[in-house]
Amino acid sequence: xxxxxxxxxxxxxxxxxxxxxxxxxxxxxxxxxxxxxxxxxxxxxxxxxxxxxxxxxxxxxxxxxxxxxxxxxxxxxxxxxxxxxxxxxxxxxxxxxxxxxxxxxxxxxxxxxxxxxxxxxxxxxxxxxxxxxxxxxxxxxxxxxxxxxxxxxxxxxxxxxxxxxxxxxxxxxxxxxxxxxxxxxxxxxxxxxxxxxxxxxxxxxxxxxxxxxxxxxxxxxxxxxxxxxxxxxxxxxxxxxxxxxxxxxxxxxxxxxxxxxxxxxxxxxxxxxxxxxxxxxxxxxxxxxxxxxxxxxxxxxxxxxxxxxxxxxxxxxxxxxxxxxxxxxxxxxxxxxxxxxxxxxxxxxxxxxxxxxxxxxxxxxxxxxxxxxxxxxxxxxxxxxxxxxxxxxxxxxxxxxxxxxxxxxxxxxxxxxxxxxxxxxxxxxxxxxxxxxxxxxxxxxxxxxxxxxxxxxxxxxxxxxxxxxxxxxxxxxxxxxxxxxxxxxxxxxxxxxxxxxxxxxxxxxxxxxxxxxxxxxxxxxxxxxxxxxxxxxxxxxxxxxxxxxxxxxxxxxxxxxxxx
Numbered sequence: 062x063x064x065x066x067x068x069x070x071x072x073x074x075x076x077x078x079x080x081x082x083x084x085x086x087x088x089x090x091x092x093x094x095x096x097x098x099x100x101x102x103x104x105x106x107x108x109x110x111x112x113x114x115x116x117x118x119x120x121x122x123x124x125x126x127x128x129x130x131x132x133x134x135x136x137x138x139x140x141x142x143x144x145x146x147x148x149x150x151x152x153x154x155x156x157x158x159x160x161x162x163x164x165x166x167x168x169x170x171x172x173x174x175x176x177x178x179x180x181x182x183x184x185x186x187x188x189x190x191x192x193x194x195x196x197x198x199x200x201x202x203x204x205x206x207x208x209x210x211x212x213x214x215x216x217x218x219x220x221x222x223x224x225x226x227x228x229x230x231x232x233x234x235x236x237x238x239x240x241x242x243x244x245x246x247x248x249x250x251x252x253x254x255x256x257x258x259x260x261x262x263x264x265x266x267x268x269x270x271x272x273x274x275x276x277x278x279x280x281x282x283x284x285x286x287x288x289x290x291x292x293x294x295x296x297x298x299x300x301x302x303x304x305x306x307x308x309x310x311x312x313x314x315x316x317x318x319x320x321x322x323x324x325x326x327x328x329x330x331x332x333x334x335x336x337x338x339x340x341x342x343x344x345x346x347x348x349x350x351x352x353x354x355x356x357x358x359x360x361x362x363x364x365x366x367x368x369x370x371x372x373x374x375x376x377x378x379x380x381x382x383x384x385x386x387x388x389x390x391x392x393x394x395x396x397x398x399x400x401x402x403x404x405x406x407x408x409x410x411x412x413x414x415x416x417x418x419x420x421x422x423x424x425x426x427x428x429x430x431x432x433x434x435x436x437x438x439x440x441x442x443x444x445x446x447x448x449x450x451x452x453x454x455x456x457x458x459x460x461x462x463x464x465x466x467x468x469x470x471x472x473x474x475x476x477x478x479x480x481x482x483x484x485x486x487x488x489x490x491x492x493x494x495x496x497x498x499x500x501x502x503x504x505x506x507x508x509x510x511x512x513x514x515x516x517x518x519x520x521x522x523x524x525x526x527x528x529x530x531x532x533x534x535x536x537x538x539x540x541x542x543x544x545x546x547x548x549x550x551x552x553x554x555x556x557x558x559x560x561x562x563x564x565x566x567x568x569x570x571x572x573x574x575x576x577x578x579x580x581x582x583x584x585x586x587x588x589x590x591x592x593x594x595x596x597x598x599x600x601x602x603x604x605x606x607x608x609x610x611x612x613x614x615x616x617x618x619x620x621x622x623x624x625x
Contacts (some may be wrong), residue, residue, distance in 0.1 A: 063253045065167050066550050069144040073158060074100045074472040077115050080138045088473050089133045093122040106547060109149065109157025110164075116154035118125075127154025166534040167545055180612050183227030191261045191394055192218040192300045194406035196233040196316070200244040201271050201317060203461040209440045211461070212477035214260045214406040216445045216565040217435070219616045224560035231398070233390060234314075235305055237331040238383055242265060244532040245298030248305055252276035252297070256287050267538075272371065294550070316462050321618040333389045339381055339453045341373060342389035346560060347562060351424045361385075366420030367445065395427050404563065406435045406482075437565050438485040440477070445491065459622045468493045475502035478565045478617065496625075501573055506622055508576035512607040513623040515588055519600070524589065526600045533594040535600060541582040545606065548578050552609050565617070572613045579606050 077100070081152045083089040098118035100111050118355070123130055131154040146161035153519035156312075172179050194214025197203045215230065222228045247268035250609035255264045255278065264270075281304050289297040311329070317324075333339045339411060343359070346352050351362045357377035361384070364371055374385040394403045407414070414437070442449040442459060450458060464473060472493040479501065480486045498504045516526065537546065554570070559567040611621040 065144070065171050066165065066554055067551075069160070069164060070100050072143050073111055073145060074098075076138060076140065077134060077141055077156070080134050081115065083345060084133045084137055086139075088129065089137060090119075091123050092121075095119065102551065103157070106544070107516055108151060110160045110552075111145070111158045112151075113156040113158070115145060115156060116150075120154075130154060131156055133440065143577070147460060160547075162538070163531075164550075165537055165546045166531050168546050169534055169537070169601055169605045170531075172549060172608050173601060176608060177612060177615075179608060180552050180556055180616075181223050181225070182553055182557060183225040185221065185224045185560065187225065187227045188401040189399060190221055190226045190402045190404065191227070191229045191231055191333055191395075191400045192221065192404045192406065193231045194218075195322075196235070196453050197313065198235055198240060199306055199313065200240055200247075200269055201273055201309075203313060205440050205442065205459060205461075205464070206437065208461045208464055208473065209404050209477045210322075210408070210437050211317060211320055211322050212474045213435070213437060213565060214484055216474070216478050216568075216617045217404070217406070217563055219618070220556055220559045220565050220568065221434050222271075223556050223616055226560070231326045231328055232317075232324045234310060234327055234329050235383070236310075236329050237334050238284075239380060240383075241302060241306075242298075242380070244305075245302045247274050248278050248281070248301035249298045250293065251275050252282055252301060252428075255279065255282045256290050262422055270303050273309075274488070277301075277308070281305070286368070289528070316465070319465055320461065320468065321407055321474065328390070330386055333386055333393065334381075338393055339386060339389040341377070343381075343385060345392075345425045346388075347376070349424065349426070361388075361421070361424070363417055363420060363532065366424055368417050368420055372417065384417070386419075387418065388425065391418065391422060391432060392425055392427065393435065395431070404433045404435060406437060409436045409438045412436055417593050433563065435482050437482045440485070441487050443487045443489050443491075449490065455489075466536075472500070472502050474617055474619055475505075475569065478569050481564055481566050487561060501569075502619065503625075505576045505614070506620070507625055508579045509607055509610045509614070509621045510623060511583065512579070512603045512610075512625040516600070516607075519584075523591075524596065524600075526604055527597055529594075529597050529601050533598045534601065536595045536598050539582075539586050540577075540597075541585040542602060544573075545578045545582045545602065548575055549605055549609050552613070568613060568617070572610060575606065575610060575613075579610075591619065 063070050077098070078095065079153055079342065081095055094494045095254045096118050098113060098115040100113045103109055116127040116134065119130050120127045128150060132152045134156060135148050135150055138148060139150070144160055144167075145158040147159050147160075149157045151157050155251060192214055195203070195207050195211045197207045218230050234428035243265065246265045249265045250262055250268060251274050254264075258370045278301065281301055285300075289300055292300075314327070343352070352363065352374065353360050353362065358373050361372045361374050367472040372384050373382050374547040375381055391403065394400050418434070419432055422429035422432055442464075453559050476488055476493055495504055498507070519525070537543070555567060555584060557566055570624060582602070588603060614621045
């Protein structure tokens, strides 16, 4: 985390501890083993910049009222060498500490010194983490759930990277199994209907009915004509799948790249079958006594891992289930590729699958607790206060590509991370394209553009940013200046909290507040004044704010415009 923020909190905790020990040595407090206590950032800064529950935590050990303990600490504490200059006692015995001027000076200096590196930390200790997200079925186009999952998964990966993890982004392509068999039959039926008529060829009841299937079959027919009409069904279906699947995957890649999402790996499910990993995994389950046969199928004893019912691994027709492949796939992540932690971003409709998959990891001898799943709730598109289900352009259900035709990528990525994954959300299409302060992404970008405009305007007057002395930065004493600097100081810890909780929405709230505090500062504090030193200090604060805004937005692959 930020060195200044880290020093402020850690040094204060050490100082409180040494004060308690000194009080015991001098007889101000009875001798006892010190329990652990916290030093936290209070919600209300008027009551202090850090608060500690040390007195309450020690009450039982000292057999004294917390306020008496707090008073002893306040009477004997030496704050020299810390970032605090006074302490107050509140309520039942909270110790509230207030920053000294040096804290504000050092925060601005640190941001300007670190620049684009400000906010990054080694908190994650370079643990290898995979974030698998979207992983949409390649049998059809991507929908709104994929749009939200894509933005959230990609931004979560960025937060983890900034927090010091070794992060890999992955898309799992379901190019094998039952859905591909169904895909081939659907394409085959549409292909035959082109030449034999819709009434003459029955469409599979469980087939894929989307217009995209008709379109791909028509493309194939245009290239190959009726060459495959009289071919064996298996040969025709394979040819259609071999033609369609790579094109669908490429369309996914291009749509996601337009969305500024690039994966480190596109993992094909079919490799698990070809490389024998699926067979290996099933054999491990057999060897560990976790399978049995019933009615011609191979079953997994999921109930032995606490599930409500057992699961089929191999169907009676010899086809592995999706669940079997999923176990092998997650084993590949942990065993074959050595990830320390795996994060899957799934739709909320998969909630019942979470415990089953964690249990399956335990069943094959791995640690299911190292698999985390982020469940994403539904998103509704709204225009004019009404729910929108159809694209204006195509007249069909809105897909990711349609959304990006209507809404800027910046807005889409920002909006989908405004709410926690577990919250259902309405995406207001009208608000997302508004160019005013009601639109949160515009509001935040405007703060950055405003700073660039200030710097440009002053440069035209011959006033340029320069390095300030500590004495000059100490002139930043207005409440609006100090509130802004305090918020800048917690940027690194906000990233760490975001990574810890798998909650990139926290960073969206952070930048919205940062923009608000900057606009408040700008309204209250004239940047260019008669005092040249104060002007230079305020320019430094503007640059520090611009740096953090740009770092946060670029982390989420959202542009930080210089003019608007």
